[in-house]
Amino acid sequence: MTGRFFDLTNGKASRRTILKGLAAGAGLAAAPGFVRYAQAQSSAPMRIGFQAHRTGIGAAYGRWYERTTAAAVKAINAAGGINGRPIEVVIEDDGTDAARGAEVVAKLATQHKVDIVYGTLFSNVVVGSAPTAGELKIPYYVVSEGYHVASGKLNRYVFQPGITDVRAQVTSVAPWIAANAGKKITMIFPDYAFGYDHRDYLPPALQKAGAEVVAKIAIPPTESSFTKYFPQIPSDTDAIYHVMVGPAVLTFVKELGDFYGSSGPKLFGFIDSLEAVDINSPGLEYLDGSHFWEGSPRYAQADDTEAQKAYRAAVDIDDNGAAVADAKDVSTAAHMFGCWETLYVIKKAMEDAGYKGPEDRAKLVEATEALTEFAEGPEHPQGKKVFNGKIHQCFGTQNISKLEGGKLKVVHKTAIEDGMYEPEADYTKQSL
Amino acid sequence: MAFGPHLLLATLEGLVTAAVLALTALGLSLVFGVMRIVNVAHGEFFMLGAVLAWAVATALGTHPALGFVAALIVAPLVVGSVALLSERLVLRRLNYDPEATIVATIGLLYIIQQLALSFYGPEARPVTPPFSYRVLLPWFGYSGYKLSVIAASALLLIATWLVLTRTKIGLVMRATQYDREMAQAFAIPVERVYAGVFALGAMLAATAAVLIVPISQAHYLMGQDPLLLSFIVVIIGGLGSLRGTVVAALLIGLSDGIISMFFSPTLAKLIATLAVAMVLVFRPQGLFGTTAR
Numbered sequence: 001m002t003g004r005f006f007d008l009t010n011g012k013a014s015r016r017t018i019l020k021g022l023a024a025g026a027g028l029a030a031a032p033g034f035v036r037y038a039q040a041q042s043s044a045p046m047r048i049g050f051q052a053h054r055t056g057i058g059a060a061y062g063r064w065y066e067r068t069t070a071a072a073v074k075a076i077n078a079a080g081g082i083n084g085r086p087i088e089v090v091i092e093d094d095g096t097d098a099a100r101g102a103e104v105v106a107k108l109a110t111q112h113k114v115d116i117v118y119g120t121l122f123s124n125v126v127v128g129s130a131p132t133a134g135e136l137k138i139p140y141y142v143v144s145e146g147y148h149v150a151s152g153k154l155n156r157y158v159f160q161p162g163i164t165d166v167r168a169q170v171t172s173v174a175p176w177i178a179a180n181a182g183k184k185i186t187m188i189f190p191d192y193a194f195g196y197d198h199r200d201y202l203p204p205a206l207q208k209a210g211a212e213v214v215a216k217i218a219i220p221p222t223e224s225s226f227t228k229y230f231p232q233i234p235s236d237t238d239a240i241y242h243v244m245v246g247p248a249v250l251t252f253v254k255e256l257g258d259f260y261g262s263s264g265p266k267l268f269g270f271i272d273s274l275e276a277v278d279i280n281s282p283g284l285e286y287l288d289g290s291h292f293w294e295g296s297p298r299y300a301q302a303d304d305t306e307a308q309k310a311y312r313a314a315v316d317i318d319d320n321g322a323a324v325a326d327a328k329d330v331s332t333a334a335h336m337f338g339c340w341e342t343l344y345v346i347k348k349a350m351e352d353a354g355y356k357g358p359e360d361r362a363k364l365v366e367a368t369e370a371l372t373e374f375a376e377g378p379e380h381p382q383g384k385k386v387f388n389g390k391i392h393q394c395f396g397t398q399n400i401s402k403l404e405g406g407k408l409k410v411v412h413k414t415a416i417e418d419g420m421y422e423p424e425a426d427y428t429k430q431s432l
Numbered sequence: 433m434a435f436g437p438h439l440l441l442a443t444l445e446g447l448v449t450a451a452v453l454a455l456t457a458l459g460l461s462l463v464f465g466v467m468r469i470v471n472v473a474h475g476e477f478f479m480l481g482a483v484l485a486w487a488v489a490t491a492l493g494t495h496p497a498l499g500f501v502a503a504l505i506v507a508p509l510v511v512g513s514v515a516l517l518s519e520r521l522v523l524r525r526l527n528y529d530p531e532a533t534i535v536a537t538i539g540l541l542y543i544i545q546q547l548a549l550s551f552y553g554p555e556a557r558p559v560t561p562p563f564s565y566r567v568l569l570p571w572f573g574y575s576g577y578k579l580s581v582i583a584a585s586a587l588l589l590i591a592t593w594l595v596l597t598r599t600k601i602g603l604v605m606r607a608t609q610y611d612r613e614m615a616q617a618f619a620i621p622v623e624r625v626y627a628g629v630f631a632l633g634a635m636l637a638a639t640a641a642v643l644i645v646p647i648s649q650a651h652y653l654m655g656q657d658p659l660l661l662s663f664i665v666v667i668i669g670g671l672g673s674l675r676g677t678v679v680a681a682l683l684i685g686l687s688d689g690i691i692s693m694f695f696s697p698t699l700a701k702l703i704a705t706l707a708v709a710m711v712l713v714f715r716p717q718g719l720f721g722t723t724a725r
Contacts, residue, residue, distance in 0.1 A: 059554030228693040231433040258575040282560040
């Protein structure tokens with residue numbers, strides 16, 4: 001079309017086509033987003049690049065991360081934005097793929113010219129993208145819960161201030177498992193990084209609490225049938241500890257039910273694989289009465305704080321943790337609060353640093369590292385957090401919920417100290 | 433668990449895999465055998481079958497058995513029409529050129545997959561099995577539905593075999609496969625045979641998916657594994673050979689079940705891939721295939 005508008009060489013351009021072209025140009029200039037660049041930088045929006053799992057295996061999580069992000073940005077902008085500037089979110093899909101993740105970080109930084117990159121969940125994408133963020137010296141705030149940030153394996157530009165890591169999670173819940181589920185535990189976990197964090201940190205934590213891991217069963221992430229693994233579960237197992245991210249979890253539960261009937265070991269699971277899945281789906285009956293870790297409770301609880309209620313209303317989820325508009329559209333409530341909280345951490349750090357533009361990125365990193373505590377409240381509805389600037393990781397409370405009557409009810413909340421461990425790294429020693 | 437029951441469980445699991453695999457691979461094999469095109473979108477027809485099964489069962493919302501039976505009829509028919517449409521709109525316009533159709537079906541794969549993501553969503557959704565009888569063995573329990581999948585698949589395979597060998601449609605299909613030009617000379621409407629075979633191939637994949645969906649849920653990325661395994665089965669069994677496809681599916685399914693249970697799932701995949709390499713080197717036409725003419 002444009003070719004025709006501006007094809008003046010043959011002298012056939014009529015007044016009409018030129019007028020059309022002019023009108024199109026004017027329309028473009030008047031379109032939202034165009035004028036902003038003409039304004040002074042002081043009121044130009046703060047551009048946050050959102051590395052989103054819109055497609056691929058993480059798409060269900062990605063959708064809710066997007067909704068939570070939109071809700072938080074709306075709330076922040078309504079309250080005056082960051083340093084008086086509104087937030088503008090630029091979304092790029094990474095396909096939940098590590099290689100594409102790195103490309104997305106580069107694209108957001110160099111083409112979209114965003115101030116920071118944020119929002120990644122899947123650990124493979126975080127690990128794949130972090131080096132690019134480090135090379136481009138762009139702060140990269142992830143909401144991933146893997147131990148990779150705190151372990152010191154990434155770099156100074158990567159932060160995880162809005163969600164706790166797996167090591168802290170398993171360390172917190174291990175004493176409860178030993179006291180309530182049993183002394184002999186069989187672990188079933190996915191055969192990649194996220195699963196290894198569980199495999200490596202649960203056994204020592206259980207041992208401290210007087211229980212032991214009697215078998216560790218690693219399952220390839222693409223597996224679609226599980227019965228063949230069940231003979232490996234020792235017959236004296238008191239409880240099965242299961243954590244598996246992937247759409248096959250319903251099969252896993254169903255086959256476990258077929259295999260054991262009503263006489264099986266107790267179950268303790270991480271909700272991760274059942275995020276965005278209706279807990280009352282056919283085939284999940286076998287989970288009734290079992291316990292789950294939840295970052296933030298999916299179902300509204302009797303003792304919810306005002307902040308928690310306001311947050312649930314803002315992200316548009318009902319008392320069952322499903323979208324208000326569609327009861328079948330179940331949220332990823334146990335994780336997505338991390339997006340909300342991370343955005344408020346970014347806001348705080350940018351304000352502390354007096355952040356104006358990309359030239360202040362180093363200042364922003366230092367300001368984030370200087371943070372120590374986030375109080376419970378509208379900005380941190382999941383609860384109080386303690387932040388360790390050396391390992392770029394926050395610590396918080398964990399929930400253990402029991403599934404009964406088709407709902408998850410929180411039966412135990414851990415203390416922040418339960419999840420603390422000796423830091424193994426210090427990012428602040430790396431150069432900026 | 434003792435060796436005996438362990439082996440029994442492994443064999444049962446292997447048979448379920450083999451049953452579904454045989455149906456899916458047969459579809460792929462028919463399409464290649466008759467039309468000489470490699471349908472990369474075959475796995476997506478499988479996925480589409482599962483997704484439609486969920487849609488039908490949910491829309492009806494009646495007794496699980498009724499919803500399942502409806503899905504078993506409707507899903508393959510819809511998938512067959514989609515295949516027919518893509519054959520008319522895409523493959524025929526490319527004159528069934530082998531290279532062009534590979535690229536075209538790759539495109540088809542992405543289109544179907546992304547449409548499923550847009551309209552169905554990223555979640556894995558379950559379909560209630562028509563019945564939930566649990567077979568109680570002395571050592572472990574086993575899903576009665578899984579056993580019925582093996583039986584249903586065997587019946588469908590026999591039916592397909594009867595169609596291919598005992599009916600006029602089968603005769604026409606075999607004639608086209610044997611020698612396209614000669615068939616045309618005998619007034620066989622080759623293009624209509626092609627369209628029918630392409631639809632039939634997709635319907636077989638969709639049927640397999642409807643059978644498996646009460647066990648393993650519908651998900652928009654579920655087509656990848658069946659596609660890969662079908663290729664393995666078809667290469668080992670010999671392209672276009674029904675007998676070869678069934679034998680290879682049993683071989684791959686059982687070895688996957690048994691090896692992955694006693695050793696490791698990775699080893700099972702390794703052996704399957706190695707088998708493909710060996711067949712390609714020593715018997716390129718497959719175990720039961722005839723040399724290309």
